[in-house]
Structure formats: structure tokens, C-alpha cells
Amino acid sequence: MIELWNVSRALGLVALLLTGVVLALGALHNTSLTKIVGQALPRFVLVALHRNLALITVVFVLLHVVAVLVTPYLPLRWYHLLVPFTATFNPWPVALGAISFDLLLAVVISSSLRKYLSKRAWLVVHWTSYVCFPVAVAHAVANASFRGGTWWTLLVPLVATGLVVAALLYRRAARRRPALPLADRGRTDPAEARRAADVATGSQPIVRVDGPDTPPAPSAPAPRAGEDRDAADDSLAAPGEGAGEGGPGDTPARRGVFRELRVVAGPEARAREGEGEQGSPERRGRHSADPDDDAGADAGADAQTDTLAGTEAPTVALPPRPRRR
Amino acid sequence: MPGRRTAKAAQHEQNKRTIVELTAWITVAAAMLVVALHAGISASSTAADVPRVTTAEYR
Numbered sequence: 001m002i003e004l005w006n007v008s009r010a011l012g013l014v015a016l017l018l019t020g021v022v023l024a025l026g027a028l029h030n031t032s033l034t035k036i037v038g039q040a041l042p043r044f045v046l047v048a049l050h051r052n053l054a055l056i057t058v059v060f061v062l063l064h065v066v067a068v069l070v071t072p073y074l075p076l077r078w079y080h081l082l083v084p085f086t087a088t089f090n091p092w093p094v095a096l097g098a099i100s101f102d103l104l105l106a107v108v109i110s111s112s113l114r115k116y117l118s119k120r121a122w123l124v125v126h127w128t129s130y131v132c133f134p135v136a137v138a139h140a141v142a143n144a145s146f147r148g149g150t151w152w153t154l155l156v157p158l159v160a161t162g163l164v165v166a167a168l169l170y171r172r173a174a175r176r177r178p179a180l181p182l183a184d185r186g187r188t189d190p191a192e193a194r195r196a197a198d199v200a201t202g203s204q205p206i207v208r209v210d211g212p213d214t215p216p217a218p219s220a221p222a223p224r225a226g227e228d229r230d231a232a233d234d235s236l237a238a239p240g241e242g243a244g245e246g247g248p249g250d251t252p253a254r255r256g257v258f259r260e261l262r263v264v265a266g267p268e269a270r271a272r273e274g275e276g277e278q279g280s281p282e283r284r285g286r287h288s289a290d291p292d293d294d295a296g297a298d299a300g301a302d303a304q305t306d307t308l309a310g311t312e313a314p315t316v317a318l319p320p321r322p323r324r325r
Numbered sequence: 326m327p328g329r330r331t332a333k334a335a336q337h338e339q340n341k342r343t344i345v346e347l348t349a350w351i352t353v354a355a356a357m358l359v360v361a362l363h364a365g366i367s368a369s370s371t372a373a374d375v376p377r378v379t380t381a382e383y384r
Contacts, residue, residue: 006366014362041343045344148373148374149369150369153362156362
């Protein structure tokens with residue numbers, strides 16, 4: 001009986017150590033560390049390791065729970081391990097274990113059902129790992145005996161905590177993608193999505209500067225993919241920015257008018273986007289086949305795009321993309 | 326370039342194998358750690374390390 005209690009303790013300690021490793025991997029997978037390690041291990045290897053080790057951790061936690069349950073020495077029932085503060089024996093440590101077990105179950109179940117959840121909901125549940133781990137450490141410390149001979153087992157939660165803290169400190173110091181506010185997680189910016197669609201379809205914005213210095217180029221070719229893309233992006237930022245407004249060579253002659261080549265979405269998507277926008281109808285990039293002008297017409301059939309040489313052949317309208325919550 | 330594509334596919338397969346092997350080795354290491362911790366806890370355990378259960382609690 002006592003041996004089973006010792007086995008359960010050993011399983012719990014290893015599960016805690018694995019939880020620390022998994023948490024550290026999850027905290028680091030978005031940092032520049034993966035770029036350093038990525039020369040030997042690509043990022044998807046680290047992400048897959050994070051997932052596989054998380055599943056192995058769950059197995060060890062379940063073995064720990066089962067060992068506690070089948071030990072006849074401990075008066076614990078299954079609901080004591082799921083519902084906090086229901087156990088009369090050793091109530092606080094058992095409650096801490098029950099809370100961390102519940103949080104772990106929430107993370108595992110939400111990750112299993114990830115395709116049915118919005119990214120924000122999944123992320124919020126996934127972030128409870130940062131609550132689950134300290135509660136599990138508190139469970140381990142509270143169950144350890146400070147008077148007996150097994151005080152050295154406290155080294156395991158210490159090592160696991162050190163791993164996680166080091167990973168979080170590195171994550172804080174390392175260069176990584178700028179963090180988005182929680183409210184914006186998982187949301188797609190329509191303008192960004194449109195720009196990505198332009199890149200994906202090969203319809204790069206074409207920029208022309210009309211001015212006295214600019215020679216007329218009726219048959220000027222469109223910039224190829226990768227060519228002058230930076231210049232085009234800079235010019236796209238705002239109508240006045242790309243023309244060197246405020247720059248050292250800013251003269252009225254250098255100012256010009258921008259025009260874009262843009263594949264537009266269908267009338268439904270445009271109408272949906274227009275619901276939230278209060279922009280003027282003369283905004284940049286306005287399409288000739290505007291759904292507001294003729295709501296019943298097929299924008300794909302009537303679509304015409306401004307090019308350097310004038311109006312072009314009709315383009316195919318993009319189907320409306322399903323928007324994620 | 327077909328040669329480069331083949332090398333990339335081979336590298337991808339190698340990476341997938343690495344995932345499986347690393348997972349397996351970590352699992353083995355964790356299992357061995359359980360055995361070692363159990364042995365250490367059993368060897369150093371004293372009466373104070375055993376949770377005291379009253380008769381009422383046991384019942």
C-alpha cells in the first residue's frame with residue numbers, strides 16, 4: 001500500500017516536470033529561439049514536440065490519479081479528485097491537485113476540439129496552463145513532507161519552475177512578433193486580408209506617379225512579383241506619403257496621383273464590409289463595378305480594373321471569404 | 326530543380342522521424358525517472374513522509 005503511494009508520488013513528480021517542459025516549449029515556440037534552434041530543428045518539429053509531450057504528460061497525470069485512487073491507504077474517491085474541497089482528508093493539497101487536474105482537462109479537451117472553437121476561445125482556455133502549472137507546483141509542495149526524509153523531492157518542482165521562469169524571461173526579452181490585444185486575437189483585419197489576397201492572386205498594386213516630370217507611359221508594364229514591391233507598399237500607405245510629401249525633394253511637380261490594380265470581392269462581401277464602414281464613396285481603390293451603384297448586377301461580370309493603360313478586361317470576382325469570429 | 330526538391334522532401338521526412346524519435350526517447354527517460362524517483366522515495370521515506378489517516382477518514 002505504501003509502495004503504491006510512493007509510485008503515485010513519483011508519477012506526479014514526473015508529470016510536473018513534463019508539464020514544465022511542455023509549458024516552456026509552448027512559451028518559446030514564438031520566439032527567436034526557434035530561429036536559432038531552427039537551423040537544426042524547424043519550428044514545426046518544436047510545435048509537434050510540444051503537442052506530443054503534452055499528450056504524454058496527460059498520460060502520466062492520469063496514471064498519478066489512478067494510483068492515488070487505487071491506493072486503499074488513502075480515503076479518496078474519484079469526485080474528490082475532480083471537485084475541489086470535497087475531500088475531508090488533507091483538504092487543501094487535494095483541492096489544489098483537483099483544480100490543476102480540471103484545468104489540464106480543460107486545456108486538453110479544448111485542444112482536441114480546436115477545429116470547432118474560435119481561435120480566441122481556444123487561446124483563452126490554453127492560457128489557463130499558466131494557472132494550472134503554479135497550482136500543480138503548490139499541490140506538490142503542500143504534499144511534500146518537510147520533516148521526513150523525502151524533502152529532496154522538492155527539487156523537482158523547483159527545477160520545473162526554473163524551466164518555466166527561464167522560458168518566460170527569454171520570451172519577454174526575445175524579439176518576437178508584436179503582441180496583439182486579447183480582443184483582437186483570432187480576428188482578421190479586412191484590409192490586411194485584402195492585401196494578402198492581392199499577393200496570393202498575383203494582383204500586386206500598381207502605382208503610378210502622374211506629374212510633369214513623369215513621362216507618359218501608356219504601355220508601362222506592371223511590376224512583377226517581388227519587383228518594386230517595397231515601393232508599391234510604401235505608396236499604398238497613404239495617398240500623400242508615397243509622393244514624398246514633407247520629404248527633402250518634395251515639390252508639387254513630384255506629387256502625383258496613385259492608382260491601384262486590385263481584384264475586388266463579390267457584391268455580398270463588399271456590402272458586408274460597407275456595413276461597418278463610414279468612408280466616403282470617393283475613397284481610393286473604388287471599383288467601377290460598385291455594388292452600391294447597382295446592387296443587383298453581377299460585379300464579376302462587370303468588373304473593370306484601372307491599369308496604367310486604362311481600363312482592363314474584366315477580372316474574376318473573389319468569392320466572399322468566411323470570416324472567423 | 327528536382328534535386329533540390331528531393332533533398333527538401335528527404336529533409337522533411339528526417340524531421341518527422343526526429344519528432345517520433347525525440348518523443349519516444351523523452352517518454353523512455355520519463356519512465357526511467359519514475360522508477361528512479363520511486364526507488365529514491367522508498368529508500369528515504371520515513372514515518373513522517375506517510376500521510377496520517379485517522380480511522381474516521383479511512384472509513
